[in-house]
Amino acid sequence: MPENVLEVKHLSVSFDTYAGRVQAVRDISFDLRKGETLALVGESGCGKSVTCRSVMGLLAKNAKVDGGEILFENKDLLRQSNRVLRSIRGGKIAMIFQDPMTSLDPTMKIGKQIAETVRLHKPVTRAAAKQRALELLALVGIEEPEKRYHQYPHEFSGGQRQRIVIAIALAADPQILIADEPTTALDVTMQAQILDLIKDIQKKTGASVIFITHDLGVVANVADRVAVMYAGRIIEIGLADEVFYDPRHPYTWGLLASMPTLATDSETLYAIPGTPPTLINPAPGDAFAPRNPWALEADRLVEPPLFPVTETHFAATWLLDERAPKIEPPENIALRARAFREKQSERSAAL
Amino acid sequence: MRLFYMALTLFIIASVTFFLMNALPGTPYNNQDRLTAAQLEMLNKKYGFDQPLFQRYINYLKNLLHGDFGISLQFSDQPVATLLAQRMGPSIQLGLQAVLFGTLVGVFLGVIAAMHQNRFLDVFCSLFAITGRSVPNFVVAVLLQYIFAVTLNWLPIGLWNDGFRSTILPTLALSISPMAESCRFIRTEMVEVLSSDYIELARAKGMGEIRIAFSHGLRNALIPLITVLGPMTVSLMTGSLVVENIFAVPGIGEQFTKSILSNDYYTIMAVTILFSALLVTVIFLTDILYQIIDPRVRVEGAK
Incomplete structure (x- = not known):
């Protein structure tokens, strides 16, 4: 197994708001391995962005880290000085933002915005930084970089701007790339191109990617591993195949069932009933229990730990406890699982 | 095209002023009661006031096109142009110095305030801005005189005879209002800019807050x-x-007021035209400045 480049351990983050203290991230742990793409999946407000902002050290002013550690190069990022964090931010860990229309400075030439990042992290001359910026523009697929270098953001389309944002992220050869819903603001054809670009870059640079999204279609396309988040917790984590074809947590079932496929008839698209809980004084037990038709009594009372399903696959539901009654997952999920097992046995037979 | 509109604007302003001014009660003669009818007629003839208003208007415009602003009725028949040339210099110098100094300091304070939003420095800067806006500049002027000229004796208390040194106090007094204004503007704008996505991206690049504020924030905040x-x-x-009165500066402000009071037609006209020309030019320059600062305006303008 490749080494871990990032380890998040028992991270908890809360926000002070007028309504009270919102526990946005509650005791999250995960590892990021060298060269892999880990997808953080979940609906809005489940804590996926907050998790990544903690890694970047870019939490809002009213946020407070209540505990845990984020290990990177044997350093706990939560306990570093601003100076150290600044050298890591954009240098070793870079971020791609959601909305390319607003994430570039409208009054600065895009070439300068890239070159500036190069110079922040590498002791190079102005000319060398420009050279590097031109290379990056070419790398992310901007044509005629020499000419485009001197243009302003408003002279580019949304997709091109996102390429430029990616070029900025790559400026200092980061080891970790955090992509916070990088395709949400783009139209579908552009999404595919940007996803391909990110995959391509990952192959070329060997960087690890944390991919935040609420779009399972995107996840299937890019992720090696998937962590499903709900109400500030990781409720299921595993290899992409395992989570997609053999999900164990009822919330993941719901998510997959609510994903339109070619077979679904558009009028009957499934939606998980209810709404996510508020995270001010969350109730004990599994936060998903009130919306979960398969919830056990235990799920309502005690927070379920992450039960191992395989060596790489874990899910936080009491359904996986040996004392739990046997429950059949919904039909479509069972179908997926069966198809998956067949595929796997074929594969192992072939080996 | 732009120049044509500027000229048109000036022409309209000149025309409107001419007729409005002539509608004012009174005549340029401050001792009219004691003049005989014959004297009056003679004077009217001399200055051309015996002609019908419209004819005078045409004549005035004709002269204007030749660069002749007429003669002042108030100051012993001096040509208005010379009079203005003498008086304009100090006013323009003071004005420019005040705007330059006031804006620079104001912008700096505004940025500091925005960076420390709702903390001590912000409150301090905002308090300063409010005070600057509410205290009239003549109060500031007198205070400055008292502190720097009377008590400390560092700078001349007034007059226009000590080169740059005599411009310092009036400049300071005048700069309070642009300072307060730009501080307030920049703070509001900067607070918004600093919470925008591209600033967040600059933070994610690993840039320091001060550099972010000045290299990415300020330019965007300057536009309004x-x-x-x-x-x-x-x-x-x-x-x-x-x-200008307090510091005994031989500027244009005082002159303008006097010329209105004494119905000094040609001086009023000349000063009005001059002010309008300045305003039109400055608005033109503002548009150019816009284009320098905001590249998006450049493209729209070119279309």
Whole structure:
């Protein structure tokens, strides 16, 4: 197994708001391995962005880290000085933002915005930084970089701007790339191109990617591993195949069932009933229990730990406890699982 | 095209002023009661007031096209142009200095305030801005005189005979209002800019807060300030009656007021045209400045 480049351990983050203290991230742990793409999946407000902002050290002013550690190069990022964090931010860990229309400075030439990042992290001359910026523009697929270098953001389309944002992220050869819903603001054809670009870059640079999204279609396309988040917790984590074809947590079932496929008839698209809980004084037990038709009594009372399903696959539901009654997952999920097992046995037979 | 509109604007202003001014009660003669009918007629003839208003208007415009502003009725028949040339210099110099100094300091304070939003420095800067806006500049002027000229004896208390040194106190007094104004503007704008996505991206690049504020924030925050800056510059350049009086500066502000009181037609006209020309030019420059600062305007303009 490749080494871990990032380890998040028992991270908890809360926000002070007028309504009270919102526990946005509650005791999250995960590892990021060298060269892999880990997808953080979940609906809005489940804590996926907050998790990544903690890694970047870019939490809002009213946020407070209540505990845990984020290990990177044997350093706990939560306990570093601003100076150290600044050298890591954009240098070793870079971020791609959601909305390319607003994430570039409208009054600065895009070439300068890239070159500036190069110079922040590498002791190079102005000319060398420009050279590097031109290379990056070419790398992310901007044509005629020499000419485009001197243009302003408003002279580019949304997709091109996102390429430029990616070029900025790559400026200092980061080891970790955090992509916070990088395709949400783009139209579908552009999404595919940007996803391909990110995959391509990952192959070329060997960087690890944390991919935040609420779009399972995107996840299937890019992720090696998937962590499903709900109400500030990781409720299921595993290899992409395992989570997609053999999900164990009822919330993941719901998510997959609510994903339109070619077979679904558009009028009957499934939606998980209810709404996510508020995270001010969350109730004990599994936060998903009130919306979960398969919830056990235990799920309502005690927070379920992450039960191992395989060596790489874990899910936080009491359904996986040996004392739990046997429950059949919904039909479509069972179908997926069966198809998956067949595929796997074929594969192992072939080996 | 642009120049044509500017000229048209000036022409309209000149025409309107001419007729409005002639509608004012009174005549340029301050001892009219004691003049005989014959004397009056003679004087009227001399200055051309015996002709019908419209004819005078045409004549005036004709002269204007030849660069002749007429002669002052108030100051012993001096040509208005010479008079203005003497008086304009100090006013323009003071105005420009005040705007430059005021805006620079104001912008700096505004940025500091925005960076420390709702903390001590912000409150301090905002308090300063409010005070600056509410205290009239003649109060500031007198205070400055008392502190720097009377008590400390560092700078001349007034007059226009000590080169740059005599401009310092009036400049300071005049700069309070642009300072307060730009501080307030920049703070509001900067607070918004600093919470925008591209600033977040700059943070994610690993850039320090101060550098972010000045290299990415300020330029974006400056755009709305430019709009108010133009007219402010003109109003300061065209002289402040009170401040010029307090410091005994031979500026244009005082002259203008006097010329209105004494129905000094040609001086009124000349000063009005001059002010308008300045305003039109400054607005033109403002638009150019816009284009320099905001590249998006450049493209729209080119289309």
